[in-house]
Structure formats: C-alpha cells, structure tokens
Amino acid sequence: MDEGVQVTAAEAPPRYEVFHTDCLARNVVDHVTSRWGVWVLISLRTNALRFYELRESIHGISEKMLSQTLRVLVQDGLVWREVEPTVPPQVTYGLTEFGREIGEPLRELFDRITQHLPAEFKPTR
Amino acid sequence: MDEGVQVTAAEAPPRYEVFHTDCLARNVVDHVTSRWGVWVLISLRTNALRFYELRESIHGISEKMLSQTLRVLVQDGLVWREVEPTVPPQVTYGLTEFGREIGEPLRELFDRITQHLPAEFKPTR
DNA sequence: CAGGATCCTATCCGATACTG
DNA sequence: CAGTATCGGATAGGATCCTG
Secondary structure (H helix, E strand, O other): OOOOOOOOOOOOOOOOHHHOOOOHHHHHHHHHOOOOHHHHHHHOOOOOEEHHHHHHHOOOOOHHHHHHHHHHHHHOOOEEEEEEOOOOOEEEEEEOHHHHHHHHHHHHHHHHHHHOOOHHHOOOO | OOOOOOOOOOOOOOOOHHHOOOOHHHHHHHHHOOOOHHHHHHHOOOOOEEHHHHHHHOOOOOHHHHHHHHHHHHHOOOEEEEEEOOOOOEEEEEEOHHHHHHHHHHHHHHHHHHHOOOHHHOOOO
C-alpha cells in the first residue's frame, strides 16, 4: 500500500517527507532522539569513552539499555566501536564524522533549553 | 543515595548536569525529543497549524498521542494554544519564542541526518 | 472539529543471572 | 570488563467510542 512519497500538491510547501513512517531518516531521527541515544551522543561529543565510563556518566541507564542503544547507533553509523582484545576486554566508543555532525545541533538544543530554565536548575557554565 | 551533582573532580570537563534523572532540563529534553514531540515542533516551525492539520502532516500519529504531546509542549512553554469558540471549534497551535529557539537546532539536526542518507530517500530539497 | 475516556496490546526498560 | 539472556512490571501508544 504505502510505497512512494505522498505530497498532496505539487506546489505544497517544503514539508518534510521525513514524517513518513517508512522513511529511513525517520528511523535515524528516532534513534538519535531516543530516550538514551541523546545522552550517549552528548556524552561522546568531546571524547571517546569506554563502556563503563558511559554507564557512569549517564545517570540512570542500565547496562542493557546502554549496549542496546550503542548497537543501534553503531548500525546507523553515528558511533564507532573499537575492541581491544585484552583480558579483561576494553571496548571504546566514539563519534564518527556523522555522529559529530549530529552532536553539534544536539548540544545547541540542550544549551538553549537549559538557558530557558529557572536559575536554580541552571548549570554553572 | 544520589542527590547532588556528581562531578568526580573539580577540574572535570563541563559535563552536563542535565544527565541527572531529577533535572528539570532533562524533562524538557525528554519532551522535545519524545517520539512525537519532535515532529510536532518541526511541523509548527514555519507556521501555526490547527489540530487536524497537525494530525495529517504527521504520519502515523493518533489523535490521542497528538493531544497528549501538545498538552505537554504547551505546559513546557514551547507551544501556544488558541481556541476559537466557534461551532465547530477551531484550535490552533504555534511555536512560542522558546519553541522557535528549540526548533532551529532541531531543523539543523534533521537536515544533517537527511543529507547523510542514501540518495533514494533524500527529500527533493 | 477537537478532543477526552476506555480498553488493550506492544515495547520499553530495569533487575537479575550468566558468559567470554 | 563488557556484555548477552531471560523475566516481569511499567509505560507508551493505537483503536474505538463518545462529547461539546
């Protein structure tokens, strides 16, 4: 049934086709804006981190959700994963070029949000 | 157990306190990046829309989720709501100043995502 | 038209236990 | 250390019906 892009009229405003359920972009957006994906991307923005570092820097995330989220982000090409075959193993995650490009507007988003909040909650920066 | 901000060291990098579960900013972020909140904000970015226009522009959203999402965004001060007491009633939604500030990085985010996707899925723009 | 109320299902996600 | 597997409760969210 659904297959093409449905833009009602030719002269329709440049409304985003991303809105369609079967759109690939929408999946990526959903992953980026997923409950934990957001924080993973933000955490990795400045530097690469190991699994346990990520877990500790993102409050409230469980190991399950962290690995699950990471797996998706790696699949989407936003995050790279490097395994050091030592004992015990060391796995490091970092942002790809794509991930960094995404992280920038994300940071902008959060900065603007925090700036609009009551003073008592504002970060010290 | 957890109550304050845990920044391991004094000279720690400016890691976001937003990561804490009890942070107000986190709630707003969760709303903005919620499954449907994203699309509502993007939809309203260029101009205000009525309820049914929103429902039609965001594919796959149910009336329930749309009204629920809108309610939260209005509470957060991102969206305004205007009721025209006619019969049948007309309710219009639009972005507040805050909402517009948030919408900008959001659009940037989606533009970058769509630009990185395979050509066959790319919007025509 | 713009929703609220209800019901019901899918999934999210945390806790726990186990593996290389 | 860095996960995977499984279970079960909580929540998101769709469908339907109803109202001002």
